[in-house]
Amino acid sequence: METQAVALGKVEKRRAVMRFGSSWRREGGTAMVEKLGKLLRDLPRKKDQYGAGEKLGKVVGAGDLSDVLYALQQKGLGRVTVVQESNSHLVLKVENCANCQVAESNNGCHFTAGYLAGALKACGKPETTVVSEVSCGGYPGDTCVFMASW
Numbered sequence: 608m609e610t611q612a613v614a615l616g617k618v619e620k621r622r623a624v625m626r627f628g629s630s631w632r633r634e635g636g637t638a639m640v641e642k643l644g645k646l647l648r649d650l651p652r653k654k655d656q657y658g659a660g661e662k663l664g665k666v667v668g669a670g671d672l673s674d675v676l677y678a679l680q681q682k683g684l685g686r687v688t689v690v691q692e693s694n695s696h697l698v699l700k701v702e703n704c705a706n707c708q709v710a711e712s713n714n715g716c717h718f719t720a721g722y723l724a725g726a727l728k729a730c731g732k733p734e735t736t737v738v739s740e741v742s743c744g745g746y747p748g749d750t751c752v753f754m755a756s757w
């Protein structure tokens with residue numbers, strides 16, 4: 608049995624995110640899902656997972672909402688559909704959520720939430736946009752529902 612992972616320092620955390628980010632630009636599918644698992648182990652705190660997702664979401668270069676949804680799917684993180692939309696919020700359903708599959712403890716899909724927030728901001732939603740997970744499918748990766756509001 609592996610003992611509790613040693614907490615990474617600030618620099619190592621940033622490196623872990625950068626490493627993940629460069630694969631993110633090139634790869635997709637299962638490879639990315641495995642790497643996400645490693646990233647989440649390196650960043651056990653919810654805040655850091657959300658932050659990493661948000662950073663990547665911002666650089667994905669999404670033009671509009673359908674690009675945001677497509678990018679997530681193409682990277683193997685899940686199949687996203689819009690459940691509800693208004694001028695101040697958006698409810699998204701992620702099927703086959705990879706974040707759940709790889710999260711070791713069932714503590715929610717903070718990376719995916721952050722990713723959605725970053726990508727939505729990048730495609731024109733206000734800087735105040737926050738995404739929270741309304742319901743989590745949990746291990747082994749089912750359907751999660753996220754709510755974005757701004």
Ligand SMILES: [Zn+2]
Binds near residue numbers: 706742744
């Ligand atoms: Zn979830």
